Amino acid sequence: MTARPEMQDLEARAEEVSGLLKLLSHKNRLLIACELRDGEASVSALEAAISGAQSNLSRDLARMREEGLVVARRQSKSVYYRLADDRLARVVDALCAAFGPEAKQKKRSRK
Amino acid sequence: MTARPEMQDLEARAEEVSGLLKLLSHKNRLLIACELRDGEASVSALEAAISGAQSNLSRDLARMREEGLVVARRQSKSVYYRLADDRLARVVDALCAAFGPEAKQKKRSRK
DNA sequence: CTTGATATATATCATATATCGTATTTGACA
């Protein structure tokens, strides 16, 4: 019943995709994704950029790690995180494009 | 500390954007958005396309309506919904592009 | 090798928020 093929596929993957969105549906985790979009960052750096307790940040990173959104790399005392997969990067880019400064509210013109 | 200007803006709007994502972070609501991406649809049509009880669908639509994601139009007995704003459409498109059939898992090449 | 310091992770718990099933209600119309 859905016209475009990508749509069907998205529906088939709705569970998976909604799971990803659930992880991004929290202010701090979204900010984590945004920060990492610019490249690798240590937990300390993220902690500086993002509000909230360190333990919560660590837990958010753990959840994102468990779901395969980010990967961690330890270097001496610090742990560096980066985005694990291009798809997340593309989603973040799309959000930036949609909600960025020049994204005018542009109400949908009824066809 | 963030490089690109859209990024800063997304950070500023993290609360708002994460709220939008929260609405899409549920399988059925994501499917609603996907269906409506193809154009207006009645509640009955959505009910046929999406699993779950009618009351749940109606409640999901209500939430999306309250948050301004969709708008409703009544025509005799039926109520037709459509996406309220292009930004949501663009996000859905991006999800399709990222998770569609030709979206290969393409692991992020570490720079 | 123990001690201390720094960075990160995990555990726990109270509270908030989300979800789902079921029942009831409202709106439009014949």
Added chain:
DNA sequence: TGTCAAATACGATATATGATATATATCAAG
């Protein structure tokens, strides 16, 4: 009134959140 479409109300259960405490890992002194 009866019926179909959609919305709302309610309550039980689940999941998320934030605060706080504790644990682990790595390194540097001493």
